[in-house]
Amino acid sequence: MAALIEIEGLTKRFGAFTAVEGVGFSVARGEVVGFLGPNGAGKSTTMRMLAGFMLPSAGTARICGEDVVERPVAAKRHLGFLPEGAPSYPEMEVEDFLAFCARVRGCGREAVARAMALTQLEAVRRQPIETLSKGYKRRVGLAQALLHDPPVLVLDEPTDGLDPNQKHEVRGLIRAMAPEKAIVISTHILEEVAAVCTRAIVIARGRILADDTPAGLVRDGRSLEEVFRALTLPAEAA
């Protein structure tokens, strides 16, 4: 079966600066890909192009076979995307915000209730988003990405700002959804990779440095952190 996410030669230039260069990988159903790399490596930029927010300077990306540039609306229907920083409309109440996203996507009230249950938001459903703590805001963003039970999930730092219990919950949620979906998460927490990912892609300065299973990366007995440093420090220095 064809992979749900197919990326080929994806490149993004901002003026003379190349943020992402020739990135290519594909993700099949059942895979959870951890996207790792130092700050400014190009993780968010790659995810934004995949989500159809930024236009690639070169290369293609397809979600469930739909090209994100040629057929953006069709591609976005299959995608749940959590943007970096989980932006949402501050003056809206949690439930109204999710209801808005559900209405655009054409799913009903029960989808909102289900997403709130998955991310444990029921207690704050009538609270304006601007009055929520950072972790709850992140959960609202996550709930929005899960609303329509999409086959493809792209989550930019989904566990950033969550307390240890919530991190555990979200990792459990991702593991539980994994068999049905193709999931890409970016993270700076290396244990997370071992805990939820079936595959890790390390990127620095816009290029892929490694694409392997977490076990494969630590094959030679080093810790994941050592491997990460060994891979990315020379690239950063270059």
Next chain:
Amino acid sequence: MRGLLAVARREFAAYFATPVAAVFLVIFLVLAGALTFTVGGFFARGQADLIPFFNLVPWLFLFLVPALTMRLWAEERRLGTIELLLTLPLSPWQAVLGKFLAAWAFCAVALLLTFPLVLTVNFLGSPDNGAILAGYVGCLLVAGAYLALGAALSASTRNQVIAFVLAVAACFLFAAAGSPVVSEFLSARLPALAETARALSVAERFAGFARGVIAAKDVVFFASFIGFWLFVNAAVLDHRKAD
């Protein structure tokens, strides 16, 4: 269609979730009321019509409509919610039209709330209510024209102050293009341009409506003006979503 209506509904509710709606409506109504009776010389004219009010509205909208449009896209950019909105399965024109319709409906609410003026003239005399209706249609079209223009400018920046200033300047340009000062200046030097300027002038086109005449060519003008700027808005949005 579904997406368009969802966006319009959210935007419309957002006006009332923030103090924007209250401030806008109060200022608009106070200024419209006060200026109609003072500067407009509502009583002094001794005529039962709303022409003093209609003559004011394009100038009030000149400042108030940019205050509505400045946040439309600039705020989405600053909050980062544009990333959320544009990764929902919406085409750019659905998002653009949804926001525009919400803002337009809001202006319609503001205009509807001036109904005491209509009651007053009907109480004092027997005005031509058909002409008054034409005047209101004209006001709504002027609001639409300014909204479309302001929204397109808001899409091009993340700074609301810049969006506001640009929109006021641009609206002023299209309002004043047909004024006697500009016309005389241009016809003395560039006669060809004088005609174009008058033809593109929102205030000039509105004058007919204020007198109670709905001319097809004026309606077509407003429709194409709005359509053109909405198209620019969608194009700007699609081209520089992220930067």
